[in-house]
Structure formats: C-alpha cells, structure tokens
Amino acid sequence: VKTDGLPLNPLRTAAGPEPELLCIFGTGDLGRSLGQRLLQTGYRVVYGSRRPHSCGPVPQGAQVLSHAAAAQSAKLVFICVHREHYDFLEALAPQLKGKVLVDVSNNLKKNLYPEANAEYLQRLIPGAFVVKAFNTLSAWALQNGPSDANRQVFLCGDSAEAKQQVSDVATRLSFSVVDRGSLSAARELEDFPLQLFPEWRLPLWIATGLTASFFFYAVIVDIVYSYVTYKKDTSFRIMVSLANKVFPIVSLIMLSLCYLPGVLASFFQLYRGTKYRRFPDWLDRWMLCRKQLGLLALGFASLHVLYTLLIPIRYFVPLFTLCHYQIRENKTVDFETSTAWYTDSYYSMGILGFGLYVILGISSLPSVSNALSWREFNFIQSKLGYLTLFFCTFHTYLFGWNRFLRSSTYKFWVPPPYMLCLVVPTVVLLLKLLLLLPCVDRTVTRIRQGWERNEPE
Ligand code: HEM
Numbered sequence: 001v002k003t004d005g006l007p008l009n010p011l012r013t014a015a016g017p018e019p020e021l022l023c024i025f026g027t028g029d030l031g032r033s034l035g036q037r038l039l040q041t042g043y044r045v046v047y048g049s050r051r052p053h054s055c056g057p058v059p060q061g062a063q064v065l066s067h068a069a070a071a072q073s074a075k076l077v078f079i080c081v082h083r084e085h086y087d088f089l090e091a092l093a094p095q096l097k098g099k100v101l102v103d104v105s106n107n108l109k110k111n112l113y114p115e116a117n118a119e120y121l122q123r124l125i126p127g128a129f130v131v132k133a134f135n136t137l138s139a140w141a142l143q144n145g146p147s148d149a150n151r152q153v154f155l156c157g158d159s160a161e162a163k164q165q166v167s168d169v170a171t172r173l174s175f176s177v178v179d180r181g182s183l184s185a186a187r188e189l190e191d192f193p194l195q196l197f198p199e200w201r202l203p204l205w206i207a208t209g210l211t212a213s214f215f216f217y218a219v220i221v222d223i224v225y226s227y228v229t230y231k232k233d234t235s236f237r238i239m240v241s242l243a244n245k246v247f248p249i250v251s252l253i254m255l256s257l258c259y260l261p262g263v264l265a266s267f268f269q270l271y272r273g274t275k276y277r278r279f280p281d282w283l284d285r286w287m288l289c290r291k292q293l294g295l296l297a298l299g300f301a302s303l304h305v306l307y308t309l310l311i312p313i314r315y316f317v318p319l320f321t322l323c324h325y326q327i328r329e330n331k332t333v334d335f336e337t338s339t340a341w342y343t344d345s346y347y348s349m350g351i352l353g354f355g356l357y358v359i360l361g362i363s364s365l366p367s368v369s370n371a372l373s374w375r376e377f378n379f380i381q382s383k384l385g386y387l388t389l390f391f392c393t394f395h396t397y398l399f400g401w402n403r404f405l406r407s408s409t410y411k412f413w414v415p416p417p418y419m420l421c422l423v424v425p426t427v428v429l430l431l432k433l434l435l436l437l438p439c440v441d442r443t444v445t446r447i448r449q450g451w452e453r454n455e456p457e
Helices: 029-041 067-073 117-124 139-144 160-172 183-194 198-230 243-272 281-288 290-310 316-329 337-363 374-405 417-421 423-436 438-448
Strands: 021-025 044-049 063-066 076-079 100-103 129-133 152-157 176-179
Touching: 021 029, 021 067, 029 044, 029 139, 044 067, 063 067, 076 160, 100 117, 100 160, 117 129, 117 183, 129 160, 129 183, 152 160, 152 183, 160 176, 198 243, 198 281, 198 290, 198 417, 243 281, 243 290, 243 374, 243 417, 243 423, 243 438, 281 290, 290 337, 337 374, 374 417, 374 423, 417 423, 423 438
Parallel strands: 021 044, 021 076, 044 063, 076 100, 100 129, 152 176
Antiparallel strands: 129 152
16 A cells, blocks of 8 residues: 555644645535545545535535635546536536546446446546546445455546556555456446346346246145145145255255256367367356355255254154054054165265355355365365265155155156256266266366367368
8 A cells, every 4th residue: 555655644734745635526425425535544635516615514624615626626536426417517627627537426227328427427528537436336335445355446447547546546545446447348337336136146036936836846746636635734834844845956956057057068168179169158157157056055955954953843743644654554663774774874965965065155255265276176166066966966866765666656647846856966967977987088178278179280
C-alpha cells in the first residue's frame, strides 16, 4: 500500500505534503459512505452539490462546494448520481476537462439504455477520462471496507493513467483491483450487480426438477399403491420416509452429473483425436457449474443423513409393523446374520461416501482450494470424487440387495425410485472404468499432452 508519507489523520496540518483531495458529486448513501471511507483512509474530500449550503449531512471533515468549484479543486471526481441526472454535467465540461471521472452508477434493469452509463458519461464529457469502478460494491461495503481478502473492485476505462489513479485509491481503501480492460466492458460491469446467483441457476433448476419428479413418482408407487391395493392410508410417510427417499436420490444423481461432463469430454477428445477443438457450448456450460452441482448434492446428502438420524427415534413404525405381522401370522421372525451383514454394509458405505463427500465440499471452498496445489486439488476432486460416487452408488445397490429380484418390489410394474436413480451413476462409473483401461488411458493422456491423431507429419 502506497502511503507517500501522508499523515494518517486527514485533518492534521503538520509539516509534510497535504493529503490528496478527491471530489464526490452526490451526497446520497453511496456518496456519503465513500466520502467517509476516503476520509478515514487519509484523503481530503470535497463534495460537489447543487445547493452547497443545504445539501443534508456529509461526513465530518468533508467540505461542500458548488459542482463547478468542487470539480476544479480535484483531479479525480467520483460521480455518485443516477444516470438520469447526468445532464447537468454537460454544462461543467470546461471544469471537468482532463479530470478522471469515476462512474459508480448502476441500473435497475439490464438493457435499460442503449449504451452503458460510463460510455454515456464519456460522450457527455469527451475531454474527461472516464473510469467505471466501485459499482459492484454496496454503500455498506464501501463504508466498512473489505470484510475479507477477496473483496474486489472491478474497473475499466480507456486511459491507462486514469485507471492507475483509480486503482491506487481502491488499493489504499484495501480493495483488490481487477482491471477488465477498456470502457467497452462497462456494460458488463454494470450488469454484475443485477445478476442473481447466475452460476447457481442451472444446478438449482436441475435440483428442483429432480426433487419434484421423484417426489411425485414416490407418492404414486408408495402412497397411492398402498391405498389402491390394500386400502391403507400411508400418507404419513410423506414427511419423513418419502423425504428420506427423495433427498438421497437427488443427491446421488446430482453427484453423478458432476462427473458425467468430464467423462463425456474425454470421449469427445478421444473421438476427435485432439484437445485443440472447442467442446460444444452445452458441455462447456455444464462443466462450469460442476462445483455448484456438487455443493447442492452435498446439501441433499446432508439432509438424508439428518433424516436417517431420526430412524432410531421413530423405530416404532417398522417395529410395530413387524410385531403386528408376527402376531397376525403367529410366527417368529428370527435374527438373520445375512440381513445384518447387508444392513451394516450399506450403512457403512453410506457413512464412507458421506465422509468423502464432505471432504470434496470443503476442498472446493476458495480459501481451502487456494492452499492446495493443482495436483492436490485434482487428486481430491477427481480421484476421491469418483471414490465418493462409487461408495454412494454401492450404498444404494446394497440397500436394494435382493429386492432387485423380488417381483413385489415393482409396484404398478415399475421400479422403485432408488433403482431408477442408479442409472446415471452406474453409467458414469462404467464409462470411467472404460477410460481407465490402459490403452484408452494412454491415448487420452497423450491427447491432453498435445498429441493429435491427424497431425501432419
Ligand atoms: C437409503 C443411511 C449416506 C444415498 C438409506 C437408508 C439408510 C441410509 C438407513 C434407508 C432409508 C430407508 O429405510 O428408507 C445412510 C447413512 C449415511 C448415508 C447412515 C451416511 C452417514 C448416503 C449418501 C448417499 C446416500 C452420501 C448418496 C448421495 C442413499 C439412497 C438411498 C439411501 C439413494 C435409497 C433411498 C430410498 O429409496 O429409500 N441410506 N446413508 N446415502 N441412501 Fe443413504
């Protein structure tokens, strides 16, 4: 951080160069928060206002002048007013000539205007150097400063010198700067705050679609079947039993959807014999949301584990059913070691799978993944990832056990939901197994190292 020997207290007038003076147009929330933070960091601040004597409260230590006088006194001017009010700036063109204008504005909707606000500002004052910056931060974040090391200020502009000046201010405010290039990137920066979890949208749609479909399917083959066949009302099962069917099923499918695009990408490369051709757009988009898919899948798996903890508490349901059966049929059901073996095994696989699942989730957090080398990250996400998928799939196969062969399992002649959900993970694991065959693996590795099948000799 450059301090240039500036006194930390902006109001101190002891020997030494005077702190730099920065100008802010606009005394709204953002203008006031920015001014306060700049004052705390050691800058002097002057506000430009239409009514300098009655403009409302400004941070202590800041001056308020007319727009023209304020603009003239500083080299850098923050424009903290809405775009609709930019017209008044045109009259100030002579005072703003050669100044750096920082456009911090945002819009309420995308594509509201034909050009970005910062480009419009540059058109109004062609003699100034417009830089788009700080628009992705809220007034709260500006006032309190970065709450973690990752708080970034995105900026763009046509003048490298102007960008440097804005970047120096942002760095002194303890933000990290990301330069997005020329002013033509302003629209993209203005769209940033309008996005609502863009990379989560597809995974959330998939999760919602799968949950709704499997829930519907489970109601039919479980509740409706009991009612139609035995005239028994088992609708109470919806709250716990059905939830504990649907959540792990969605989790397992989503976990396999994290690994399917990687496997498909390998087959694309094998088929094309090169790594230098772009993947289809849908595959690119799919690959980019794998982390979100995985984290949502972990969330669903955690719900399954929580619901499973309930099973011993509500053991009265299976126990009552078992006692009822024994009394009615006048039979004793003996303890069976093989049944105990299969139940313990699927429990154990579930626990191992969930343990690895959690490691995968933790290692995808930026603070953890940044501390890992690429090889370590790749080892966890790929090798341990497939092992997780294997344990969870095996857990579900063991849960099915001999029910796969029993005709009573297929109510309404359709398979139960957990059998359906095994299709995707099984396909992914089989394809991965195919890729692990030495001859296939060798070719994929060579392609990834740059070898091309149809390379001219
Ligand atoms: C089913 C336990 C982790 C996927 C079950 C059941 C239990 C169980 C007791 C039977 C539920 C019932 O009777 O309806 C556990 C434990 C886990 C664990 C103790 C870890 C601590 C996982 C994980 C996955 C998973 C990580 C994969 C995402 C499934 C599936 C079913 C199932 C798909 C079948 C659901 C159904 O149709 O009833 N698990 N599980 N489990 N589990 Fe897990």
